[in-house]
Amino acid sequence: DVKVTQSSRYLVKRTGEKVFLECVQDMDHENMFWYRQDPGLGLRLIYFSYDVKMKEKGDIPEGYSVSREKKERFSLILESASTNQTSMYLCASSLWGLKAGDSPLHFGNGTRLTVT
Amino acid sequence: SQQGEEDPQALSIQEGENATMNCSYKTSINNLQWYRQNSGRGLVHLILIRSNEREKHSGRLRVTLDTSKKSSSLLITASRAADTASYFCATAGYSTLTFGKGTMLLVSP
Numbered sequence: 111d112v113k114v115t116q117s118s119r120y121l122v123k124r125t126g127e128k129v130f131l132e133c134v135q136d137m138d139h140e141n142m143f144w145y146r147q148d149p150g151l152g153l154r155l156i157y158f159s160y161d162v163k164m165k166e167k168g169d170i171p172e173g174y175s176v177s178r179e180k181k182e183r184f185s186l187i188l189e190s191a192s193t194n195q196t197s198m199y200l201c202a203s204s205l206w207g208l209k210a211g212d213s214p215l216h217f218g219n220g221t222r223l224t225v226t
Numbered sequence: 227s228q229q230g231e232e233d234p235q236a237l238s239i240q241e242g243e244n245a246t247m248n249c250s251y252k253t254s255i256n257n258l259q260w261y262r263q264n265s266g267r268g269l270v271h272l273i274l275i276r277s278n279e280r281e282k283h284s285g286r287l288r289v290t291l292d293t294s295k296k297s298s299s300l301l302i303t304a305s306r307a308a309d310t311a312s313y314f315c316a317t318a319g320y321s322t323l324t325f326g327k328g329t330m331l332l333v334s335p
Contacts, residue, residue, distance in 0.1 A: 114268070143322075152327035153269075153314070168322065200268055214259060215316075215323060217268030 113137070116201050116218035123225050129188040131221050133201030140206035142184035143215065144168075144176065147198040159184055160206065191225045198222050230258070230298075230315040230326035238332045245302040247329040249315030250295075256318045258291055260300050263312045263328070272300075272313075305333045 117132035135142065143158040145168075155168030157176040165176050173195060177185045184203075188195055199221045205213040230249045239245055249258070257276045261269040275282045275291045275298065282289045288301040302309055312328040 145325075150327065153325040155322055155324070158322060169324075202269075212257075212318075214271035214274055215261075215269070216271070219268045220266070222266075 114201055114203055114216050114218040116199075116221050118221050119219065121221055121223045123188075123191050123223065125192060125225055127188075127191050127225075129191050129223070129225075131186040131188075131199055131201075131223070133184045133186070133218055134182050135184075135203040135216070136182065137203070137216070138181065139203035139216070140181070141204045141213075142178065143202040143204075144174075144184065144186045145200045145202065146170070147200055147220070153200065156186065191223075193225050196223060196225045230317050230324065232313070232315055232326045232329040234329060235327070236330045236332070238334065239305060241305060241307055241333055241335050243305055243333075245305050245309070245331055245333070247300045247313050247315075247331070249298045249300070249326060251298075251315075251317045252296065253319065254293075258289075258298050259316045259318065259323065260287075260289060260298075261314045261316060261325075263314065265311075269314065302331075305331075307333050307335050309333050 114135045144156045145153045147153050154170050159165045159178045175187045201218045202215040204215050230251045233248045259274045260272045263269045273284050286303045291298045310333045312330050314328045316323040316325045
């Protein structure tokens with residue numbers, strides 16, 4: 111079974127702090143994704159990566175950056191955390207495909223981040 | 227946006243009954259997927275239906291896709307308390323998946 115591991119289940123940070131959310135997958139997947147999930151808004155794509163050192167903006171990249179130095183690891187960075195970034199963050203991975211969604215996404219269990 | 231919209235937002239049924247959830251979307255798609263999310267957890271992939279398919283089955287799940295109406299439905303037959311979760315449709319366009327806001331299903335014993 112594919113395993114996607116997010117380093118923290120719960121995280122509390124202060125406004126202005128630099129925050130790193132880490133995600134590791136163990137199935138050699140090419141694609142990795144970061145979503146945030148908020149009540150009433152569903153899942154929204156922040157960034158994704160289809161290869162090492164490659165990254166693409168999703169629907170809501172403002173205030174975030176990402177890093178993919180190794181195939182199995184995809185990090186989400188909040189340069190200066192703000193209270194409106196309080197959310198559930200979900201990492202996912204999938205095999206490469208010719209078209210989007212050719213392979214299903216495998217999700218981690220999420221990191222619930224609170225910024226105070 | 228090609229975001230899917232699930233309907234209803236919430237559904238409450240008794241064990242043994244069938245549950246039907248619908249998803250509508252706005253633009254053409256490559257495929258459509260359904261996911262389940264148990265409270266406080268990540269999403270789990272249930273089923274993928276391609277744009278040239280009309281119906282697909284997986285165990286107690288039946289998914290239909292009508293591209294002319296830009297809609298899909300997920301049917302869970304003989305529901306169980308363990309089916310209590312949120313269910314999301316996700317539409318695959320050019321480069322990524324876009325998720326709807328989900329249907330919360332409560333199955334009471």
